[in-house]
Amino acid sequence: MIAVRYRLGIDFGTSNTVAVIHEGDGRTRPVLFDGFPLLPSCVCASTGKLLVGREAMHAARVRPELFEPHPKRRIDDGTVLLGAAEVPVSGLIAAVLTQVRAETVRTMGGDPETVVLTYPAAWGPRRRAVLLDAARLAGLGTPQLVPEPVAAAAFFVAATGAAVPVGSRVVVYDFGAGTFDASVVTRTASGWEVIASEGLDDAGGLDVDTAIVEHLGTVHAATHPQEMQRLVQPQTVADRRANRNLWEDVRTAKEILSRSAATYIHVPLIEQDAPLGREQLERLARPVVDRTVALTRTVLTSAEPTRPLAGLFLVGGSSRMPLVATLLHRATGVAPTVLEQPELVVAEGSARPLATTQVAPTCTRGWCCGWRTCSPRRPARPSPAPSPGAWCSSPR
Numbered sequence: 350m351i352a353v354r355y356r357l358g359i360d361f362g363t364s365n366t367v368a369v370i371h372e373g374d375g376r377t378r379p380v381l382f383d384g385f386p387l388l389p390s391c392v393c394a395s396t397g398k399l400l401v402g403r404e405a406m407h408a409a410r411v412r413p414e415l416f417e418p419h420p421k422r423r424i425d426d427g428t429v430l431l432g433a434a435e436v437p438v439s440g441l442i443a444a445v446l447t448q449v450r451a452e453t454v455r456t457m458g459g460d461p462e463t464v465v466l467t468y469p470a471a472w473g474p475r476r477r478a479v480l481l482d483a484a485r486l487a488g489l490g491t492p493q494l495v496p497e498p499v500a501a502a503a504f505f506v507a508a509t510g511a512a513v514p515v516g517s518r519v520v521v522y523d524f525g526a527g528t529f530d531a532s533v534v535t536r537t538a539s540g541w542e543v544i545a546s547e548g549l550d551d552a553g554g555l556d557v558d559t560a561i562v563e564h565l566g567t568v569h570a571a572t573h574p575q576e577m578q579r580l581v582q583p584q585t586v587a588d589r590r591a592n593r594n595l596w597e598d599v600r601t602a603k604e605i606l607s608r609s610a611a612t613y614i615h616v617p618l619i620e621q622d623a624p625l626g627r628e629q630l631e632r633l634a635r636p637v638v639d640r641t642v643a644l645t646r647t648v649l650t651s652a653e654p655t656r657p658l659a660g661l662f663l664v665g666g667s668s669r670m671p672l673v674a675t676l677l678h679r680a681t682g683v684a685p686t687v688l689e690q691p692e693l694v695v696a697e698g699s700a701r702p703l704a705t706t707q708v709a710p711t712c713t714r715g716w717c718c719g720w721r722t723c724s725p726r727r728p729a730r731p732s733p734a735p736s737p738g739a740w741c742s743s744p745r
């Protein structure tokens with residue numbers, strides 16, 4: 350392996366993987382995949398090998414049963430069944446990282462000297478081990494792991510020149526495809542420290558897409574019950590293909606509505622174009638967005654609230670929805686900072702040399718043992734309350 354003097358930062362996301370190169374002169378540039386900075390994180394086990402990204406999406410049109418659209422969402426599953434084959438989740442992630450490595454080496458003429466891989470701040474050692482295993486399988490050695498909100502905060506400061514004095518804190522609102530995370534990161538003398546990170550596994554762009562699909566199901570169920578049943582719960586290859594096309598169209602329409610007032614969604618099988626307007630979308634997205642805003646307010650007011658707040662930074666493609674900044678501003682009284690390409694922020698930040706103290710976030714609810722993440726993904730306060738350390742004995 351020839352190592353060339355550059356750093357590579359990789360943000361492995363639920364929908365998209367982004368990689369950024371940092372060269373010795375301080376310049377950064379995203380790795381391009383078919384000309385785009387976003388590599389879809391999907392995998393298709395077609396013709397005996399694992400295809401990735403747009404190639405996988407294309408193959409999935411013919412063999413949808415061999416397709417895994419979101420390997421990151423399967424992080425706890427161990428293996429995934431693709432057709433008749435059981436594929437380890439680490440192998441799926443490795444396929445994506447292998448593609449990243451191949452494109453990077455093609456561009457730079459050799460492997461990076463340093464690789465940095467980001468992870469959601471709430472991930473425990475078990476999930477991080479799957480990520481490291483995948484990196485090793487992809488020939489990336491043992492990358493440095495950096496929490497996503499730390500990378501995001503560092504990049505915001507570099508890109509906007511925001512003043513974040515030592516001792517102050519910033520809130521990173523990360524609304525991606527699969528999950529939502531609200532983190533509080535403080536500036537320390539040596540770098541950054543995550544002091545709280547709360548997440549929702551069921552609040553991402555995909556959940557907004559689900560709300561739209563359910564809406565279409567309700568609208569058309571009365572007139573086309575059989576077709577809608579086939580679309581929503583596909584049993585045959587043809588129906589699965591129609592289902593994939595519908596989800597693709599729904600996602601595209603949702604993204605268009607961040608900049609346009611109205612668009613159409615083509616509903617396969619019944620072959621109709623359903624109109625969708627921005628207001629309608631916002632009504633459908635509102636329950637998901639409301640939960641992200643409420644959680645942000647909670648971390649903002651409960652994680653060391655006496656520290657000065659230096660910024661509320663928006664990260665992730667779903668934060669492009671105009672509704673997000675409006676509701677956040679209204680609920681917190683803080684004007685959020687948004688960058689032009691919120692999907693690139695985490696990878697951009699991770700590619701830069703970063704002094705960081707990677708401290709696991711502490712519980713912001715006041716009833717956990719307090720030595721590692723206490724996540725709202727846990728359903729309710731246990732009774733009796735756990736003794737210190739006990740609750741966290743099987744971290745994620």
Ligand SMILES: Nc1ncnc2c1ncn2[C@@H]1O[C@H](COP(=O)(O)OP(=O)(O)OP(=O)(O)O)[C@@H](O)[C@H]1O
Nearest residue numbers: 362363364365525526527528554604607665666667
């Ligand atoms: N213009 C837009 N308006 C609304 N949503 C958008 C827009 N552009 C992208 N998205 C949504 O953003 C999501 C992808 O964002 P991103 O790439 O940040 O997620 P990810 O990093 O893959 O996911 P995660 O961080 O949850 O692992 C998708 O759900 C996509 O539909």
Ligand SMILES: [Mg+2]
Nearest residue numbers: 362363525665
């Ligand atoms: Mg992300």
